[in-house]
Amino acid sequence: MLENPGDAAHFRWVFARFIEIGSGTELARELAERGVTTASGHRIDKKFIYRMLNNRVYIGDAVYKGTNYPGEHKAIIDREIWDKVHSILTESPRKRAASMCCRATGVGLLVDRHGGGSENSLGDCFPDDGA
Numbered sequence: 001m002l003e004n005p006g007d008a009a010h011f012r013w014v015f016a017r018f019i020e021i022g023s024g025t026e027l028a029r030e031l032a033e034r035g036v037t038t039a040s041g042h043r044i045d046k047k048f049i050y051r052m053l054n055n056r057v058y059i060g061d062a063v064y065k066g067t068n069y070p071g072e073h074k075a076i077i078d079r080e081i082w083d084k085v086h087s088i089l090t091e092s093p094r095k096r097a098a099s100m101c102c103r104a105t106g107v108g109l110l111v112d113r114h115g116g117g118s119e120n121s122l123g124d125c126f127p128d129d130g131a
Contacts, residue, residue, distance in 0.1 A: 053086075
């Protein structure tokens with residue numbers, strides 16, 4: 001595998017951004033807003049993102065018939081970043097979604113679909129005070 005410096009920077013950004021927000025759905029939405037597409041011009045969806053986040057090629061491994069081998073190519077994602085992403089991925093997506101952050105302020109939010117807060121497309125959001 002030959003590294004394309006421009007593509008490598010995009011992959012590093014995706015991994016880093018996933019660590020920040022913890023949501024493939026939100027990340028796909030951000031990429032769509034930025035107009036980022038696959039090499040063939042298709043929209044990047046959360047399925048594509050999760051496949052990318054689980055692709056061991058980015059950490060320098062080669063996978064053959066389900067077995068990992070040390071690759072002959074240079075890793076473009078540090079093992080520390082890979083481990084952080086995978087520690088997030090081990091948590092339930094529903095639990096991650098329940099502790100999401102406001103895109104505008106970065107403040108943690110709790111979602112109440114029964115009313116009582118500032119309405120958005122997900123329901124009503126309240127600052128997550130850790131309680």
